[in-house]
Structures are given as C-alpha cells and as structure tokens.
Amino acid sequence: MQKKIDAHSELIFSGFSIDKNQQTELYKALILPRLIEEKMLILLRQGKISKWFSGIGQEAIAVGVTLALHSDEYILPMHRNLGVFTGRNIPLYRLFAQWQGKEAGFTKGRDRSFHFGTQEFNIVGMISHLGPQLGVADGIALANILKKNNKVTAVFTGEGGTSEGDFHEALNVAAVWDLPVLFCIENNGYGLSTPTHEQFRCEYLADKGIGYGMESHIIDGNNILEVYSKVAELAESIRKHPRPVLLEFITFRMRGHEEASGTKYVPQELMDQWALKDPVTNYEKYLLQQKILSESEIEAITSEFKHEIDVHLEKAYGLPAITASAENELNDVYKPFDFIEKKPVGPVKNIRLIDAVSEGLRQSMERFDNLVIMGQDVAEYGGVFKITEGFVNQFGKERVRNTPICESAIVSAGMGLSINGYKAVVEMQFADFVSSGFNPIVNYLAKSHYRWAQHADVVVRMPCGAGVGAGPFHSQTNEAWFTHTPGLKVVYPAFPYDAKGLLATAIEDPNPVLFFEHKALYRSIYQDVPEDYYTLPFGKASRLKEGNQLTLVTYGAGVHWALEVLGAHSEISTDLIDLRTLQPLDTTTVFESVKKTGKVLILQEDSLFGGVASDLSALITENCFEYLDAPVKRVASLETPIPFSTVLEQQYLAKSRLAAALQELVRY
Ligand SMILES: Cc1ncc(C[n+]2csc(CCOP(=O)(O)OP(=O)(O)O)c2C)c(N)n1
Numbered sequence: 001m002q003k004k005i006d007a008h009s010e011l012i013f014s015g016f017s018i019d020k021n022q023q024t025e026l027y028k029a030l031i032l033p034r035l036i037e038e039k040m041l042i043l044l045r046q047g048k049i050s051k052w053f054s055g056i057g058q059e060a061i062a063v064g065v066t067l068a069l070h071s072d073e074y075i076l077p078m079h080r081n082l083g084v085f086t087g088r089n090i091p092l093y094r095l096f097a098q099w100q101g102k103e104a105g106f107t108k109g110r111d112r113s114f115h116f117g118t119q120e121f122n123i124v125g126m127i128s129h130l131g132p133q134l135g136v137a138d139g140i141a142l143a144n145i146l147k148k149n150n151k152v153t154a155v156f157t158g159e160g161g162t163s164e165g166d167f168h169e170a171l172n173v174a175a176v177w178d179l180p181v182l183f184c185i186e187n188n189g190y191g192l193s194t195p196t197h198e199q200f201r202c203e204y205l206a207d208k209g210i211g212y213g214m215e216s217h218i219i220d221g222n223n224i225l226e227v228y229s230k231v232a233e234l235a236e237s238i239r240k241h242p243r244p245v246l247l248e249f250i251t252f253r254m255r256g257h258e259e260a261s262g263t264k265y266v267p268q269e270l271m272d273q274w275a276l277k278d279p280v281t282n283y284e285k286y287l288l289q290q291k292i293l294s295e296s297e298i299e300a301i302t303s304e305f306k307h308e309i310d311v312h313l314e315k316a317y318g319l320p321a322i323t324a325s326a327e328n329e330l331n332d333v334y335k336p337f338d339f340i341e342k343k344p345v346g347p348v349k350n351i352r353l354i355d356a357v358s359e360g361l362r363q364s365m366e367r368f369d370n371l372v373i374m375g376q377d378v379a380e381y382g383g384v385f386k387i388t389e390g391f392v393n394q395f396g397k398e399r400v401r402n403t404p405i406c407e408s409a410i411v412s413a414g415m416g417l418s419i420n421g422y423k424a425v426v427e428m429q430f431a432d433f434v435s436s437g438f439n440p441i442v443n444y445l446a447k448s449h450y451r452w453a454q455h456a457d458v459v460v461r462m463p464c465g466a467g468v469g470a471g472p473f474h475s476q477t478n479e480a481w482f483t484h485t486p487g488l489k490v491v492y493p494a495f496p497y498d499a500k501g502l503l504a505t506a507i508e509d510p511n512p513v514l515f516f517e518h519k520a521l522y523r524s525i526y527q528d529v530p531e532d533y534y535t536l537p538f539g540k541a542s543r544l545k546e547g548n549q550l551t552l553v554t555y556g557a558g559v560h561w562a563l564e565v566l567g568a569h570s571e572i573s574t575d576l577i578d579l580r581t582l583q584p585l586d587t588t589t590v591f592e593s594v595k596k597t598g599k600v601l602i603l604q605e606d607s608l609f610g611g612v613a614s615d616l617s618a619l620i621t622e623n624c625f626e627y628l629d630a631p632v633k634r635v636a637s638l639e640t641p642i643p644f645s646t647v648l649e650q651q652y653l654a655k656s657r658l659a660a661a662l663q664e665l666v667r668y
Pocket of ligand 1: 157
C-alpha cells in the first residue's frame, strides 16, 4: 500500500543509508539552485533577464535524480530543473550567458532559458512542446541498449505534460522495447493555471504504469534523501536489468508558472501548507538537528556560493553581446556535410524503383552498422511495400525494428538515436501519416542544429502520391509541408537510378531528410541501376529533354506525366527538368533553361496553393523577368482532398490539364 504523500505528509529524513559526507554534498547541491534562483528573481525585477520559470520548492527532484545518475548518463530536463544543470557542474557564467542570450551560452542567443542541450554535460534540454523529449529519451536509451553499455537515461515531464500523446507514445515504446529509461513526472499540482483534477482523473499518475506494463513508484519529491536513494537504487537495478520505470514525484510549484503570471488561482491555504514542506529549509533543519552541519558551516557554504554566483554573473555581464550576422545564422541551420560523390562502377541491373529503394537501403545498412530502421511492420513482414523484406534475417531485429503505431515517438526516438551516435531511417507507412509525427520533425529535427549544434541524422521515408485509387488519406504528396521548414532537406526522385543514389546520400548526410517515394512509380518504372553502392549529389536537377520553345519543370510522378504528354506532342520543343531534390533546390539549371526558352511551365502533383511550384514561380519571376515571353504557368492538382473513385481522381490530378496548358503556353 502506497503511503499518502501530500502537503500534510511529514518529511522523514532518517532511515536512509547515506553517509554524512554524502548528506552534506546533497545539501550543497540542493542549495545552489535555490541561491541562483533567488538572485535571478532580483535580476528579473531589475529587468536584467527576460523570463523565469521557477523551480523553487522542487529542487530536490532535479538534484536528487542528477546526483543519483552517472555523469555520462543522459538527462533530459524541463524548464524548472535548474538543479540538473548545476548538478552536472556547468560553469555558472555559461548558464548566465545563456539566459542573457550571449555567445558563451549554449544557443548563440537563438533560444532562451533552459531550451538547450549540451553533449559536454550529457544534458538534452526540452523544446517548448514539452512531450517530444520523452520519445527522444527512448532513442537515447535504445542507442545505449545497442551499445550494450548499461547506462540509464532520465527524462522529466510535468504532470500537465503527461496529458500529451507524446507521453503515452514514449512510455508505450519504452515498455515494448524494454528501454532503460527513468520517466520522471514532477507532479507540482498545476499545469500553468490548471489544477491536477482538471488534467487527469487517476489518483496517482504512477498508476498509469500498470497500463504500460511498467514498474512505477511514488516518491516524496520534497525529500532529497528519498529522491536520491530511491533513484540511485533504481538506476543501479536498471543498469543490470534494462527496463523503463515510471516515477511520480509529488511536490508543489511554490511560485507562478513563470514569474509574470502570478499565483492568484492557487488557494493561499495550499501555499501556506506547502511552504512548511520546503525541501531546502526542512533538510537544513534535519542536518542541524543531527549535527551533520552547524549554523556556521551552513553560513559558510551559503556565502561561498553567493560569492561564486556574483563572480560568474560579473563574468557573464562582461562578455560581449551577440552581433547579428545573417550569414552566421544561415550557416548554422544545417550541419556541414562534406559530400563526396561515390561514382557507380560495375554491372547494372534493370530494376523497378521499389527495388532501387530497397537495394539502396540494404547497402546503407551494410555500410553503416550504426544505422537503425524503424517503422510499422518493417521487420518480418518487410513493410507494407516489402521494401525491407529479408532485412531482419540479414541485420537482426535490433536494427530493423517494428514499432507500435506512434509516429511522433518514433521520429523523436530517431532524434535520440542521433544524439547518442546512431543514424535512423524512419519509414512512414504512408506519407499521409507523417501528420501524426509532424511536431518532432518540424520542431525538433529541423531546429536542433540551429539551436544547439546538435544534428539530427534521421531520414524519414515517405511513400506518397496519388493515381492509385487510394482516397484522401493514402494519396497525398505533402512535400510542401516540409520545404517550408528551414532545417529539413527534401528529396523526391522520379527514377530508380536517382532513388538509389539519393537515398544513399540522404543516409550519409547527417541532417534530417524527408525522402519521398511515389507509390505509383514503385512498380511501374524500370531502369538500369548499378548493383554497387553509389551516391548522388543533392541540389542537382537533371535535364531529361532539350528543346527551345519552353521549359517544363517538375518532379516525382509529374516527370512521367510530362514524358508521356510530351511524347504525344512531339511538335512542342521542350527543355524538361526533373528537380530531384526540392531542398536544396537547383535554381541554376532552371534559370539557365528559362533564360534560353523564355517560357516556363511548372507542374506539381500537389494541389496548387502554397506548393513548390508557387515558390519556384516567384523565384523565376524575380530572377528571369527580362527573359520571359509569357507569364510563368503553374499546373497543379485541384484544390480538394484527393478523391478515391478513378474518374474523380483523374480529374483531380494535374496530369489531365497538362497538354492543354502546354499548348496554351506555346501559343502565348
Ligand atoms: C504543446 C504545448 N502546449 C502548451 C504549451 C504551453 N505550456 C507551457 S508549460 C505549460 C504547463 C506545463 O505544465 P506541467 O507539465 O505540469 O509542468 P510545470 O510547468 O508545472 O512544471 C503549458 C500549458 C506548450 N509549451 N506546449
């Protein structure tokens, strides 16, 4: 029977087998974040820092967990976990520089407060969306399992964050894969202004562990000795027997959500009760009672820390402010990648696009033994398109992983693998389902290198496209969702040769790549493809036809529509350009051609507004205006969802309007 922990339960510090020196060390670690915060609150009032999320009253959790782990084990803290950062002994001036947006911080002024990670200290900070980091912890832990290094990963969430789908997905994945993760919920009573009874209906969040088949514990989060000893014991046990454990730390948020928002919605009575359970003052009282520390020793520790804080603050103030340089900003969006083209040698084989993707993937798995494939039904079943058929036999189930149906956690796990030295290929069963993994792609993978120089070595494979009578949710080509987001690369091959070489490059490239594979081309397009491994450069379009009346630019299935229509209209002399990659985009080849022909038609399978054709059209207008003999023409699919019935789908698709548009443009 679990003891009841709330504002009234007593903090009992006796009975833990922690020696006196260690108890003193814990005190020092506990009081440092409190003293820093007290200073920050003064600076905030003086307008010297922008925003502050207070962890006052919750320090025992971050400090206890951090000190219970080994320093080379990853911790993923939240916005109230200053004790994780101080517990890892990050020089204070660097933290202050981070909060002042200075170069010596961790994000070059690009992100605020605790939104950063540091490999140097094995800390991976949150993104604002709270939940995704739980799945990132899964990926980090998976890498530890693959390395067989017996390490634990600890990840934090507030009780409010447990309402997010990411929480459920991450715990479920960790349970199914036996990942050594400590999921630490800090239940501090409120998610912004929302009390726990408006957030969830179970008595204890730890009870949710039962639903995941996961061990769970409730811990008094205001008792540093309880937190430290319980977590140390569990961590040791998890190192020996890898498994996830759910911990609910009961505590209280003694200040507002952030300093400007106040606490009017919190009953004063509750505030008063919890003030009596302050984790720092109570522990101090116990140490004095036990004569482990004297008043004067506490005084000495406190004044030494205060001095250290002042010295480091002065140092941070003395550091230069960031100067804005667009070049620096743009240079840090992607991790530099020294692409070396591996030219194909040896015999070729006539294969389908689907075979080329499969072969490219297999050869990358052979080449990179740190590459992991994750996706629904990708293991024994071979994926719904059979691209990974036979992979389990060759590479084993550790590296070819069936996942539960949880795109968000798996994309996040890909991020975690990358943080811990692995490469990931995530197969979306259909590109349409990427919407369920959208958040970690556009907010985590895409922004991570820019924010704190952490690359995301993840390829998301996207079987996409219409023309197969599959209706609104199995036919979309949603590349424009991603070409809009800085930090992502987007590849869209139309031929087997390109698919194999570009996939190899995507996997070599340490940046996140969305790799689109058109389902209608999978089994219909054949080509002679080198049997050996080779790579192709990103950002190089190919010119498939030479002509002088107009330029037709397209990609994916559009390329084959164009070839078919142009084949039936040989009277139209056309430069046909297949873009091959959309980010980076080869504008040089496009502009050269447009300058020669003076007319351009851009064809895309996606519906018109906000698509790749629109931006390309704008670029051509801006860069080739004087050369144009006609307005830039865009041909795209109808502005409707994609219908299922064949007649409706044919009408929907841009292909049905291509010939007429071409003839009109020639006549212009
Ligand atoms: C996806 C998302 N929704 C909403 C928010 C706004 N928000 C930031 S923190 C927060 C409360 C979080 O509560 P909890 O998880 O309990 O953590 P606590 O702040 O209490 O430590 C909210 C609603 C957000 N950052 N991200």
